[in-house]
Amino acid sequence: MKGNQKLLKVLNELLADELTAISQYMVHSEMCESWGYKKLHKAIEKQAVDEMHHAEWLIQRILFLGGTPVVSKLNPIRIGKGIQEIIAGDQEAELGAVRAYNAGIGLAGEVGDQSTADLLTTILKMEEGHVDWAEKQRVQIEHMGLATYLVNQTEGAEG
Ligand SMILES: [Fe+2]
Numbered sequence: 001m002k003g004n005q006k007l008l009k010v011l012n013e014l015l016a017d018e019l020t021a022i023s024q025y026m027v028h029s030e031m032c033e034s035w036g037y038k039k040l041h042k043a044i045e046k047q048a049v050d051e052m053h054h055a056e057w058l059i060q061r062i063l064f065l066g067g068t069p070v071v072s073k074l075n076p077i078r079i080g081k082g083i084q085e086i087i088a089g090d091q092e093a094e095l096g097a098v099r100a101y102n103a104g105i106g107l108a109g110e111v112g113d114q115s116t117a118d119l120l121t122t123i124l125k126m127e128e129g130h131v132d133w134a135e136k137q138r139v140q141i142e143h144m145g146l147a148t149y150l151v152n153q154t155e156g157a158e159g
């Protein structure tokens with residue numbers, strides 16, 4: 001099936017965002033692991049896996065629409081120095097994703113591609129979940145203080 005060229009370009013831009021997020025989250029997840037914050041490691045690793053699924057779904061859709069998936073392009077990656085910077089950087093990336101998916105859904109609707117709009121909506125809901133996760137961490141750090149928050153994150157660590 002031949003897709004709309006403008007929409008294919010946007011799908012490739014979204015793909016670049018996802019590939020960037022995968023790289024950023026893998027580094028952040030492993031930084032948390034290296035510090036012994038097992039729960040944070042697992043939570044961020046799960047998000048990286050979510051982004052990998054998003055990248056797969058976008059690649060599938062681009063191919064279905066007769067386009068060429070571009071997997072060699074990454075956007076600037078923001079690696080935080082500490083936990084708060086990590087969470088803030090990831091939340092910023094997620095807010096960017098929410099904006100980009102909303103714009104993509106609008107374009108898919110404009111060009112009459114409801115199926116692509118549906119896919120982007122499914123991903124958008126997951127990105128909103130990621131924003132919400134980061135927000136909860138920020139609130140918890142504010143409520144309990146960073147030290148207490150981090151004690152909770154060591155749970156499940158092997159020592
Ligand atoms: Fe994603």
Ligand SMILES: [Fe+2]
Binds near residue numbers: 051094097130
């Ligand atoms: Fe996300």
